[in-house]
Amino acid sequence: MERWFRWDPSLDQLRVRRARVLHYLQAGPRVRPEVEEAVGEAGAAVRRLSQPRGGLARCALRTVEEGWVSLDGGDPFPLEDGYREGARQAVVLLATLGEGIQRESTLRFKRGEYLESLALDAVGSALVDELAAHLYRQAGALVAAEGLVPGYLLSPGCPQLLPEVQANLMREVPAQELGVYLNDSGYLVPTKSLCALVPLLEGGRRRGSRAACGRCPQRERCFPPAEARS
Numbered sequence: 001m002e003r004w005f006r007w008d009p010s011l012d013q014l015r016v017r018r019a020r021v022l023h024y025l026q027a028g029p030r031v032r033p034e035v036e037e038a039v040g041e042a043g044a045a046v047r048r049l050s051q052p053r054g055g056l057a058r059c060a061l062r063t064v065e066e067g068w069v070s071l072d073g074g075d076p077f078p079l080e081d082g083y084r085e086g087a088r089q090a091v092v093l094l095a096t097l098g099e100g101i102q103r104e105s106t107l108r109f110k111r112g113e114y115l116e117s118l119a120l121d122a123v124g125s126a127l128v129d130e131l132a133a134h135l136y137r138q139a140g141a142l143v144a145a146e147g148l149v150p151g152y153l154l155s156p157g158c159p160q161l162l163p164e165v166q167a168n169l170m171r172e173v174p175a176q177e178l179g180v181y182l183n184d185s186g187y188l189v190p191t192k193s194l195c196a197l198v199p200l201l202e203g204g205r206r207r208g209s210r211a212a213c214g215r216c217p218q219r220e221r222c223f224p225p226a227e228a229r230s
């Protein structure tokens with residue numbers, strides 16, 4: 001795998017998962033008809049408004065001291081050993097859908113179309129997750145010949161990775177090439193973007209279990225899925 005791998009998938013390669021959309025709407029599997037209708041409309045709109053792009057940067061993951069690591073010798077940050085499993089390399093994954101969804105969602109909100117705005121936002125979040133999942137699988141395919149497997153996808157929303165680490169990750173990727181940047185508050189712009197750390201585990205398999213994951217509210221939407229987590 002090269003230091004930087006860029007991938008611009010077609011929308012046909014990405015499928016919005018209803019369960020993820022409902023997760024973002026904080027709704028159960030049964031929703032009112034008007035919500036169902038708004039989600040259906042948002043599913044069509046999101047395809048018109050999205051420009052999916054993504055990439056993977058490979059870097060060295062070094063131990064600075066116990067429980068602290070750095071990427072390519074940059075600023076150290078905490079990462080529990082159990083979430084790294086001895087990995088000495090990692091990929092930083094960057095995925096974005098562009099600005100169209102956020103722009104339209106804001107317009108809808110300003111027009112008082114609150115449900116339509118929320119539905120579009122939720123479908124966009126589910127689609128960027130799907131794009132990240134594709135990139136995660138791409139990473140696995142690119143390093144398999146070296147006996148490496150991708151470990152957890154740790155985004156700064158994960159309780160194991162401080163929000164400030166987003167800046168460390170962004171330094172590793174040519175984010176401008178994908179039109180993504182960090183604003184003054186440390187958030188990714190466009191908002192329908194995701195930047196994450198994936199340790200590359202040696203020996204071809206994941207080991208151990210991570211106690212904190214069992215208590216994590218994001219467990220259901222974390223990668224790899226729950227069944228591959230122990």
Ligand code: SF4
Pocket residue numbers: 152153154157158159160210212213214216217218219222223
């Ligand atoms: S389940 Fe939670 S704590 Fe565990 S890796 Fe996923 S986001 Fe992080």
